[in-house]
Amino acid sequence: LSKKDFMNKKVLVTAGPTIEKIDPVRFLSNRSSGRMGYELAIEFANRGADVTLISGPTNLEPPTTINKIVRIESAEELRQKVLEHFEDSDIIIMTAAVSDLRIKNYSEQKLKKDKIVNLEMEKNPDIIKELGKRKRDGQILVGFAAETENLKENAMKKLKEKNMDMIILNDVSRKDVGFEKEENEVTIFTSKEEHRLEKNHKRIIAGNICDVIFSTFF
Ligand code: PMT
Numbered sequence: 001l002s003k004k005d006f007m008n009k010k011v012l013v014t015a016g017p018t019i020e021k022i023d024p025v026r027f028l029s030n031r032s033s034g035r036m037g038y039e040l041a042i043e044f045a046n047r048g049a050d051v052t053l054i055s056g057p058t059n060l061e062p063p064t065t066i067n068k069i070v071r072i073e074s075a076e077e078l079r080q081k082v083l084e085h086f087e088d089s090d091i092i093i094m095t096a097a098v099s100d101l102r103i104k105n106y107s108e109q110k111l112k113k114d115k116i117v118n119l120e121m122e123k124n125p126d127i128i129k130e131l132g133k134r135k136r137d138g139q140i141l142v143g144f145a146a147e148t149e150n151l152k153e154n155a156m157k158k159l160k161e162k163n164m165d166m167i168i169l170n171d172v173s174r175k176d177v178g179f180e181k182e183e184n185e186v187t188i189f190t191s192k193e194e195h196r197l198e199k200n201h202k203r204i205i206a207g208n209i210c211d212v213i214f215s216t217f218f
Pocket of ligand 1: 127
C-alpha cells in the first residue's frame with residue numbers, strides 16, 4: 001500500500017541539463033542525466049501529488065505516471081516554463097543542472113575554429129533566485145547544490161542567498177554518485193536541520209527526500 005501523503009499538492013520538478021547553442025552544430029551544457037529529477041517526479045506522483053516535470057534533453061524514457069512533461073533546451077526556456085507554473089505550485093524542486101553561462105551571439109552559420117576560441121559569453125538568469133524573491137507564504141522552494149569543495153558552507157550560502165526552504169547537497173567530486181550515476185548520496189539542509197542520506201539508488205534517495213520534505217513542512 002503506497003502512502004498518499006502528497007495528495008492535493010501541486011509539485012513542480014525540473015530535471016536534466018540545459019543546453020546553450022553556439023551555432024548549428026555546437027552547444028554548451030552541464031552534466032546531468034536527469035535521473036535524480038525524474039525519480040523525484042515519479043515518487044511525488046506515486047504519493048498522490050499533481051506533478052509537472054520540466055525536463056532538459058535526456059535519454060530517459062518519459063515516466064508514464066506523469067502526464068505533464070514540458071521539454072526545454074536553454075536556461076531561458078526553462079525560466080519561462082518555470083515561471084508559467086510557479087504561481088500554481090505548492091512545492092518547487094529545482095534538480096535541473098542549469099548552465100550558468102550562455103553565448104552572447106548565436107551564429108546561424110557554423111563558426112570557423114578561429115572564431116570559437118574567442119566566444120563571448122554572458123550570465124544566464126538565476127532562476128531559483130528569482131523564485132526565492134517571488135515566493136509566497138506556504139510555497140516550498142527546494143534547490144540542489146552541486147559542489148566540489150567547502151560543501152556545507154557553499155550549500156548554506158545558496159540556501160540563504162536564494163531564499164530556499166531546503167537545499168540538497170551533492171558532492172560532485174565523487175566518482176561513484178551524483179551526475180549520470182544510478183546511485184546518489186546527499187545531505188539535506190534547512191536553516192535549522194541537517195539530514196544525511198546514505199548512498200542508495202536514486203529511486204530510494206527520491207523517496208527519502210520526499211519523507212524529509214513531508215516531515216519538515218507538513
Ligand atoms: O541528473 P543526474 O545525472 O541524476 O544528476 C543529478 C544532479 C547531480 C545534476 C542533481 O542532483 C543536482 O545537483 N542538480 C543541481 C545542479 C546545479 O546546477 O547546481 P548549482 O549548485 O549550480 O545550482 C544551485 C541551484 O540553483 C540548483 O537547484 C539549480 O537548479 C539552480 N539554478 C542554477 C543556476 C541558474 N542559473 N539557475 C538556477 O535556478
